[in-house]
Amino acid sequence: MKGRVGIIGIGHGVFGRRSDATVQELAFEAFRSALQDAGIERDAVDASVIGSVPEYHKQRSLAGVVQEYLGLNPKPTWLTEVACASGSAAMRTAWMSIKAGVHDVVAVIGCQKMTELSTPEILALMGRVGEVQWESVFGTTFPAYYALFAKRHMHEFGTTREQLIEVAVKNHYYGARNPYALFRKEITLEKALVSEEVATPLQVYDCCANADGAACVILASEERARALSSNTVWLDGMGSATASMSVLRRPNLTGLPSAEAAAAEAYRMAGISAADVKVADVHDCFTIAEIMAYEDLSFCAKGEGGPFIADRQTYIGGKVAVNVDGGLKAKGHPIGATGVSMTCEIAKQLRGEAGERQVPDADVGLTHNVGGIGQYCFVQILRRD
DSSP states (O other): OOSOEEEEEEEEOOOBOOTTOOHHHHHHHHHHHHHHHHTOOGGGOOEEEEEOOGGGSSSSSHHHHHHHHTTOTTSOEEEEOBTBTHHHHHHHHHHHHHHTTSOSEEEEEEEEOOTTSOHHHHHHHHHTTSOTTTTGGGTOOHHHHHHHHHHHHHHHHOOOHHHHHHHHHHHHHHHTTOTTOSOOOOOOHHHHHTSOEEETTEEGGGBOOBOBEEEEEEEEEHHHHHHHOSSOEEEEEEEEEEOOSSGGGSSOSSSOHHHHHHHHHHHHHHTOOGGGOOEEEEOOSBHHHHHHHHHHTTSSOTTOHHHHHHTTTTSTTSSSEEOTTOHHHHHOBOHHHHHHHHHHHHHHHHTTOOGGGOOTTOOEEEEEEEETTTTEEEEEEEEEO
């Protein structure tokens, strides 16, 4: 395989209720910004990979519509879909095409328009990501699935409601400082603890919000990256794994086996350990998901995720800064865009461009993007020279 694959450009639009733009306009917003960041024209792009979940859009075959709107025809494009990890699947697909020598410069665009559907419609769609024969037919929803994880984690390890909510407090603190975030307002522990219940023990502030949005990353082969950019961030570890569709067939309900396997592969490929990671963006669709991610990624031992956040070890200045862009919790979760957004944030951190959210001396970063209820997981290790 060819040498390293580098990130030479990043672009990000505002996440939120974007009634001002169609999905292809959201994609263009991020793509244009990434081209400007890379200092290249679109003619330099060999291909595009679009990460999105088509069920949320009236338009079928979304990649073709986006490709045309971006002015990239007749170059190749294709769509990746693995639920909420579709953006990271697009990243891995583009990375593989460059490693294989098929392309030299690829634009990865994660885009999603979710708010045109009602909350009940979205819940029904997401519920079907679970196993439809034996689980979703009984009315399972994403909050209900993660409530099961939370209850079991509390039972086995003594994790508390306050520790769960500490995740939301942290992520809203940093989200308030991110101009691209849906929620740019801090919250208090006291306010969150009396919010409305969603699925016991999860309350409103334990849950991320649906959103519209897009993000773009431009990848290049090592030779092209060194020729085009003096500020390249390298994708040195790319882990991916799966787990059973049914959570009933999982070995436990206190973590995601796909995340553990993907992390191990990514660390091995990059030649590092969890201790080397300075900053991470993890899939905090619910507060318990971030706590499980601490453990699955080996930032702390199994069962210690609750005390880890309570001791502020995932704030800037702690052991590893996690979700200092606000995470899904405050930034919002336009599902196809999320994985690409994570990569944008870590690249920005490694380039030292995160402003008041900057993690000091950040040289190694990680993204952790989960699809479904852990059926898919992608872990990336990013590094700067």
